[in-house]
Amino acid sequence: MSETLSGTTHEVSATVMDLPRRDARDKLRGRTRYTVDRVRPDMLHAVLLRSGVPAGRIVRLDVEAARHASGVRAIATGQDAPGLYGIGIADHPLLAIDTIRYHGEPIVAIAAETETEARAALALVELEIEPLAPVLTMGEALAKDARLVHDGWRDYEVLTEGGAREGNIAWEARTTRGDVDAAFARPDVKIVETTIRVGRQSHVPFEPRTAIGSWENGRAHIETSTQVPWTVRNVTGRVLQLPPGRVRVTVPPVGGGFGLKFDATIEPITALLARITGRTVVIENTRQEEMATCLCRENAEILIRSAVTADGEIAGREAVVLMDCGAYGGEQIFLSTMTAHTLGGNYRVGAMRLVSRAVYTNTPPNGAFRACNGVYNTFALERHTDEICQALGLDPLAFRKKNVLGDGDLGATGQVFEGNVLRPMLERMDALRAVTGTVEDKADGRLYGRATTVGTWFVFVGPSAATINMNADGSATLVTSGVEIGSGTMMQSLPQIVAGQLGLTPDQVVVREADTDSAGLDVGVGGGRTTVSIGAASIGAAEELRNKLFGFASELLQTRPEDLELVGGRVAIKGRPGSGIAVSAVVQHAQSVSGPVTGTGSFTGKPVPFMSGCAFGHMIEALEIPVFVVHEAEVAVDPDTGHVEVLAYRVVQDVGRALNRRAIMGQIQGGVVQGLGYALHEAVTIAPDGRIREDGFETYRVPLAGDVVPVVADLYEGAPSSGPLGTKGAGEVPILGVAAAIGCAVANATGKLVRELPLTPPRVLSLLKGRERAPEFPHIAASFEANTLA
Amino acid sequence: MTVTFQLNGERCRFHEDPMTPLLDVLRREKFLTGAKAVCREGFCGACTVHVDGEPMMSCLKPVGLVSGCSVTTIEGLSSGDQALHPLQAAFEAADVVQCGMCFPGMVMSLSAFVRDNPEATRPQIKTAMAGNICRCTGYERIIDAVADYLAVQKAGSQAKEAAHV
Numbered sequence: 012m013s014e015t016l017s018g019t020t021h022e023v024s025a026t027v028m029d030l031p032r033r034d035a036r037d038k039l040r041g042r043t044r045y046t047v048d049r050v051r052p053d054m055l056h057a058v059l060l061r062s063g064v065p066a067g068r069i070v071r072l073d074v075e076a077a078r079h080a081s082g083v084r085a086i087a088t089g090q091d092a093p094g095l096y097g098i099g100i101a102d103h104p105l106l107a108i109d110t111i112r113y114h115g116e117p118i119v120a121i122a123a124e125t126e127t128e129a130r131a132a133l134a135l136v137e138l139e140i141e142p143l144a145p146v147l148t149m150g151e152a153l154a155k156d157a158r159l160v161h162d163g164w165r166d167y168e169v170l171t172e173g174g175a176r177e178g179n180i181a182w183e184a185r186t187t188r189g190d191v192d193a194a195f196a197r198p199d200v201k202i203v204e205t206t207i208r209v210g211r212q213s214h215v216p217f218e219p220r221t222a223i224g225s226w227e228n229g230r231a232h233i234e235t236s237t238q239v240p241w242t243v244r245n246v247t248g249r250v251l252q253l254p255p256g257r258v259r260v261t262v263p264p265v266g267g268g269f270g271l272k273f274d275a276t277i278e279p280i281t282a283l284l285a286r287i288t289g290r291t292v293v294i295e296n297t298r299q300e301e302m303a304t305c306l307c308r309e310n311a312e313i314l315i316r317s318a319v320t321a322d323g324e325i326a327g328r329e330a331v332v333l334m335d336c337g338a339y340g341g342e343q344i345f346l347s348t349m350t351a352h353t354l355g356g357n358y359r360v361g362a363m364r365l366v367s368r369a370v371y372t373n374t375p376p377n378g379a380f381r382a383c384n385g386v387y388n389t390f391a392l393e394r395h396t397d398e399i400c401q402a403l404g405l406d407p408l409a410f411r412k413k414n415v416l417g418d419g420d421l422g423a424t425g426q427v428f429e430g431n432v433l434r435p436m437l438e439r440m441d442a443l444r445a446v447t448g449t450v451e452d453k454a455d456g457r458l459y460g461r462a463t464t465v466g467t468w469f470v471f472v473g474p475s476a477a478t479i480n481m482n483a484d485g486s487a488t489l490v491t492s493g494v495e496i497g498s499g500t501m502m503q504s505l506p507q508i509v510a511g512q513l514g515l516t517p518d519q520v521v522v523r524e525a526d527t528d529s530a531g532l533d534v535g536v537g538g539g540r541t542t543v544s545i546g547a548a549s550i551g552a553a554e555e556l557r558n559k560l561f562g563f564a565s566e567l568l569q570t571r572p573e574d575l576e577l578v579g580g581r582v583a584i585k586g587r588p589g590s591g592i593a594v595s596a597v598v599q600h601a602q603s604v605s606g607p608v609t610g611t612g613s614f615t616g617k618p619v620p621f622m623s624g625c626a627f628g629h630m631i632e633a634l635e636i637p638v639f640v641v642h643e644a645e646v647a648v649d650p651d652t653g654h655v656e657v658l659a660y661r662v663v664q665d666v667g668r669a670l671n672r673r674a675i676m677g678q679i680q681g682g683v684v685q686g687l688g689y690a691l692h693e694a695v696t697i698a699p700d701g702r703i704r705e706d707g708f709e710t711y712r713v714p715l716a717g718d719v720v721p722v723v724a725d726l727y728e729g730a731p732s733s734g735p736l737g738t739k740g741a742g743e744v745p746i747l748g749v750a751a752a753i754g755c756a757v758a759n760a761t762g763k764l765v766r767e768l769p770l771t772p773p774r775v776l777s778l779l780k781g782r783e784r785a786p787e788f789p790h791i792a793a794s795f796e797a798n799t800l801a
Numbered sequence: 802m803t804v805t806f807q808l809n810g811e812r813c814r815f816h817e818d819p820m821t822p823l824l825d826v827l828r829r830e831k832f833l834t835g836a837k838a839v840c841r842e843g844f845c846g847a848c849t850v851h852v853d854g855e856p857m858m859s860c861l862k863p864v865g866l867v868s869g870c871s872v873t874t875i876e877g878l879s880s881g882d883q884a885l886h887p888l889q890a891a892f893e894a895a896d897v898v899q900c901g902m903c904f905p906g907m908v909m910s911l912s913a914f915v916r917d918n919p920e921a922t923r924p925q926i927k928t929a930m931a932g933n934i935c936r937c938t939g940y941e942r943i944i945d946a947v948a949d950y951l952a953v954q955k956a957g958s959q960a961k962e963a964a965h966v
Contacts, residue, residue, distance in 0.1 A: 039893060040876070040889065041836070216902075218900070218902050264901070677896065717931055
């Protein structure tokens with residue numbers, strides 16, 4: 012066993028396995044009860060009156076007629092929940108108060124005995140809105156005389172200090188390292204500039220956002236389909252102006268999240284209506300509502316410019332990234348941080364400066380989607396890299412091998428990267444390609460292209476807690492705030508980790524569903540963090556348990572604790588399997604002499620050094636656990652129709668250590684296919700009235716079985732990681748490099764500059780015909796400094 | 802008008818609007834929540850049930866049109882503590898499930914497909930899955946599991962035939 016991986020050989024061999032999912036059987040039989048399956052006839056149904064205009068002032072709102080409609084039990088408006096919430100900046104009301112900022116914004120909530128009655132009552136609400144000219148694009152929002160989406164932006168409570176903001180710029184994160192002007196002024200460099208524009212991507216989780224709220228003993232209890240039970244608890248507290256401790260959140264199995272369910276927009280409404288009525292209240296988004304108010308992956312506009320020497324040294328780089336946060340800041344305020352690590356990642360660069368701006372518009376708010384801002388920034392960076400190679404006549408693969416971040420290299424914020432990871436991963440891709448071969452013959456007369464791209468992402472470390480209760484039958488109950496969203500971490504990696512630590516089999520580890528009343532703080536399931544963060548907390552809890560069990564067993568066995576180990580359900584004497592005493596007997600003994608045996612553990616990320624004075628407005632200045640990918644695509648482009656067929660797809664993924672290879676392969680296949688949808692045909696567009704046009708399966712085209720190819724993947728183990736047993740998150744990152752690999756492959760096939768997504772047949776045909784123009788951004792100034800508030 | 806049909810082997814009566822989608826009768830009246838209401842427009846296949854043995858999307862089926870028919874839902878495919886349908890068992894063993902919302906419909910569609918197409922090739926399996934969307938898995942492992950299942954069934958039936966010779 013390699014010395015570089017953490018964990019003893021024994022711990023690792025007891026943990027690594029292809030454990031099947033314990034929830035699969037019920038899911039296959041239709042017995043799993045997601046939140047959406049828990050609606051009972053005695054519940055009230057709540058529906059929302061949503062704005063039909065993108066911007067305006069509420070002139071009159073009268074709900075008296077609706078209040079007296081048949082079956083109506085409660086009506087709530089913005090006045091009932093005056094607290095504002097948000098990330099970084101508290102700018103978001105639960106229900107619109109006076110001002111309408113997007114098409115679809117909820118204004119009134121009505122709870123009635125049936126959904127039909129509630130909808131009928133919606134029609135009786137008297138609402139008069141004085142429309143305002145909407146600000147629909149970032150170009151409009153950044154124009155000199157633009158109307159402010161938030162008149163009162165100066166008055167908002169600042170929840171996180173440090174970001175520059177002004178007017179329609181909700182947040183700005185900026186990095187500067189080295190003398191970029193000097194690098195660009197060098198006589199031996201060529202300057203290459205790329206502009207990139209990408210649209211939104213809708214998550215389309217099969218279970219829509221659904222919440223069931225009740226009021227129990229003076230507290231809210233919300234059962235909900237969420238990835239972030241603690242966020243729901245805290246947001247509900249804020250908007251209802253309650254101590255968050257008066258909110259309990261429990262989470263049934265979640266039918267898909269992909270980042271969307273970092274949201275907390277409907278849960279507090281159910282709590283509010285439950286408080287008013289004393290009844291249990293359900294809100295279930297219709298599919299149309301779900302998609303029309305989806306917190307999409309944001310649309311973005313990117314300008315990136317590099318100064319590169321003839322032999323391919325990147326002397327300087329600067330970039331401006333505009334991220335559309337929609338009507339409220341939300342996740343984009345946090346995600347502006349990630350530009351430094353994604354667009355500023357992958358390569359060794361002499362001097363670099365980047366600015367990332369979250370921009371308010373009168374469009375539905377955007378949110379978090381699997382590998383968030385990384386997907387388009389990786390597309391931009393990798394296309395830019397290929398354009399550099401083209402301009403300088405360099406081989407793109409050789410350029411990457413020469414320039415990828417390696418041991419001791421500096422990131423955008425001056426973070427020092429540890430270990431050579433990307434270069435050996437590129438070599439592993441060569442080896443993988445040698446095994447699979449390439450499939451140019453399958454292009455069959457169409458234009459063939461292949462591309463190899465790299466990507467940098469991270470593990471979103473942060474607080475997690477775990478408690479393990481040992482039971483008298485020798486089993487263990489793991490209590491955390493983790494949520495099973497489908498990725499398998501709660502079903503596979505966590506029981507594997509706990510079993511490995513305690514010498515049990517995974518089926519002896521009971522995993523408790525998230526309940527904020529029973530488990531400690533957790534920042535949620537997403538960001539590739541669950542195995543790492545809850546895993547580390549669980550190992551801490553197991554450590555405490557182990558010491559306690561060894562203490563009791565030491566007395567019973569008359570052996571020193573340091574000579575004991577947990578293996579095969581026994582506290583055994585080291586090196587003598589089958590010796591010692593059953594764990595169940597130790598637990599029963601302990602219960603009788605000193606009470607139940609429990610261990611607790613907690614975890615949070617550690618600060619990672621970066622250069623002072625480099626990063627402004629960043630919520631994460633340096634990556635504690637970077638994660639790298641190498642993706643390679645082969646495509647065929649039909650010159651007559653512009654249709655792109657993916658012929659083959661290969662991945663080398665940095666996983667730290669693979670605890671369950673088969674499960675990781677499933678995540679890679681699924682993540683790559685979601686990325687193919689984004690790269691090729693998933694398009695969200697905004698109509699002139701500010702609404703999302705693609706609000707159903709007919710108009711939003713997700714990948715079907717016939718669109719996909721088997722992804723061949725090689726898991727790269729052994730890169731440095733502070734994660735438990737050397738793990739990294741494996742479920743989020745598979746989507747990271749797909750748009751980049753496909754975009755570069757299509758560029759190689761067509762010989763054209765690919766600068767926008769998705770690559771639908773009309774766009775590709777237009778590229779082939781020379782009609783596709785590079786995006787131009789008049790609202791991005793030529794001089795870098797003119798694009799910052801500094 | 803009362804609609805009468807067989808539901809998972811038992812007689813079922815529905816007294817309200819016969820235009821009510823079968824899906825709503827299953828989920829809201831009978832609390833059979835295995836069929837999922839995902840798109841309600843016939844695109845995703847998550848609400849698929851068998852009507853007289855044929856897979857149908859229950860969101861598009863007014864309950865009046867199943868009068869006199871036999872409806873089997875995912876709950877009826879292997880009820881109680883009965884063994885799983887062998888295709889369900891194959892999916893479980895191959896670890897293909899993720900969030901799981903599409904699988905009740907996927908199982909109902911594909912259990913009929915493998916019954917009717919024991920010789921199906923991989924491309925034919927892919928084509929058969931056109932009406933069942935999955936957002937998590939990227940499909941290929943499901944397709945592998947179906948292909949492996951058919952190979953095993955075929956080997957089994959060949960072995961049986963050989964034993965009869």
